Each structure stands twice: as C-alpha cells, then as structure tokens.
Amino acid sequence: MSALAAELMMKEVELRPDLLFCAASGGSPTGLYQHMVDRYKESPQVIEEMRVIKLDEWVGLPEGSRFTSEYDIQQKLLKPIQHRPDRYISFDELTLAPKDECDRIQDELEKSGPIDVCILGIGVNGHLALNEPGEFLQTYCHVAELTESTLSHGMIQEVGIPLSHGMTLGMGNIFESKKIILLITGKGKKEIVEKFLTQQVTNTLPASLLWLHPNAEVILDNEVLGEL
Numbered sequence: 073m074s075a076l077a078a079e080l081m082m083k084e085v086e087l088r089p090d091l092l093f094c095a096a097s098g099g100s101p102t103g104l105y106q107h108m109v110d111r112y113k114e115s116p117q118v119i120e121e122m123r124v125i126k127l128d129e130w131v132g133l134p135e136g137s138r139f140t141s142e143y144d145i146q147q148k149l150l151k152p153i154q155h156r157p158d159r160y161i162s163f164d165e166l167t168l169a170p171k172d173e174c175d176r177i178q179d180e181l182e183k184s185g186p187i188d189v190c191i192l193g194i195g196v197n198g199h200l201a202l203n204e205p206g207e208f209l210q211t212y213c214h215v216a217e218l219t220e221s222t223l224s225h226g227m228i229q230e231v232g233i234p235l236s237h238g239m240t241l242g243m244g245n246i247f248e249s250k251k252i253i254l255l256i257t258g259k260g261k262k263e264i265v266e267k268f269l270t271q272q273v274t275n276t277l278p279a280s281l282l283w284l285h286p287n288a289e290v291i292l293d294n295e296v297l298g299e300l
C-alpha cells in the first residue's frame with residue numbers, strides 16, 4: 073500500500089516539484105512517509121521544493137506534547153526531509169483561538185491552493201480528516217466537535233487530559249484537491265470498509281464522498297483486504 077502510494081506521489085512531484093501536498097497524521101501514511109524520506113535521501117532535490125499543508129490537528133494539547141498531529145508529521149516526514157518552514161501551512165496546535173486559526177488556514181489555502189495531492193486515512197467511523205459523520209458536512213476549515221470514536225484514536229489514548237475538539241480542513245477543501253489518495257489500513261476498520269465499498273454516498277460516512285471525486289485513488293493494505 074505505502075509503496076504504491078509513494079509511486080503515485082513521486083510521479084506527481086516529478087511533474088510539479090512545488091506541488092502542495094496535504095499530509096495526514098496517524099498510522100495510515102507512516103509507510104508512505106518513510107518511502108518519501110528514503111527517496112529524499114537518494115535525491116533531495118526531488119522533494120525539496122514541495123509545499124506541505126497539515127490536514128488536521130487536535131485542540132487543547134499542551135506545549136511539547138508528543139500526541140499532536142504536528143509532532144507526528146514533523147517526526148515522520150518534515151524533519152527527516154529538512155522541510156523548510158516557509159513552505160509549510162499548519163494549524164497551530166497551541167492556539168487558544170481555534171476558530172480564528174481555522175479562518176487563517178482557510179485564507180492561506182485560498183492563496184496557496186488548491187491542494188495538488190491529498191493523503192488521507194479513514195477513521196473507524198468513516199471520518200475523513202476530522203470531518204465527522206453527521207447530519208451535515210462542512211465545506212471549509214472548521215473546528216470540529218469530535219465523536220467518542222475519534223476521541224479513542226490510538227494517537228491520543230494516553231493523553232491524560234480530556235479533549236473534545238479538533239481543527240480540520242473541510243470536505244470542500246479536500247474535494248478541491250487535484251488528486252486524493254486514501255490509504256486504508258489499521259485495526260477495527262472492517263465494518264466501515266465494507267460500507268465504504270458499497271459505493272453508497274452518504275454524510276454518515278464522510279469517506280464515501282470520495283466516490284464522487286474525479287481523481288481519487290483508494291489503496292487498501294493486505295491486512296484489511298484479508299479481513300473482508
């Protein structure tokens with residue numbers, strides 16, 4: 073899964089070295105980022121012009137926390153490729169004004185976007201980024217009230233302080249991406265993947281909207297495939 077995603081990604085970056093790459097945190101893209109780091113080590117010039125935007129972030133974690141999306145993406149991708157901060161758009165994980173921060177990222181994206189390649193994982197409840205299932209989906213960057221399922225994500229299980237909200241790109245921001253790569257891996261996703269594969273589009277399964285996107289690739293890993 074990760075090797076195939078890396079191949080698709082590297083093809084895009086070779087065509088457009090300064091492309092805007094949207095990076096998800098969590099377990100699903102870990103292997104992809106490792107492949108990108110390996111490619112960087114072989115030939116740094118291939119991805120050094122790439123611009124990056126962070127997909128989402130938890131609200132309320134303290135300074136220095138190892139549980140932020142920021143920490144995750146920095147460790148797995150940005151630090152190893154010595155990515156330049158002036159080429160990075162990122163929700164401030166320490167903000168005390170999450171709504172203003174979302175408005176700021178929305179403005180930045182309007183200036184620098186659209187996203188060229190958007191990497192996504194799927195939540196066990198079918199969310200994309202922190203766009204949770206519900207009556208409505210939101211178009212732009214927004215503060216999301218998180219469901220119990222999302223709050224039990226492995227990344228923040230040992231946080232020790234109660235979290236309730238996150239900042240996220242909206243479904244419209246994601247949908248404007250020229251290319252989307254959804255990586256499906258991880259435990260506990262059998263049920264949601266089966267629903268996703270029915271191709272029925274519903275806001276109670278935000279990832280299902282990807283069936284409407286003209287250039288979305290969905291890659292399942294062998295473990296998930298074996299469960300189906």
Ligand SMILES: O=C1O[C@H](COP(=O)(O)O)[C@@H](O)[C@H](O)[C@H]1O
Nearest residue numbers: 096097098099100193194195258
């Ligand atoms: O809550 C989240 O979950 C999804 C999937 O996470 P994973 O660890 O199973 O890959 C992630 O893509 C999203 O960015 C995150 O906020």
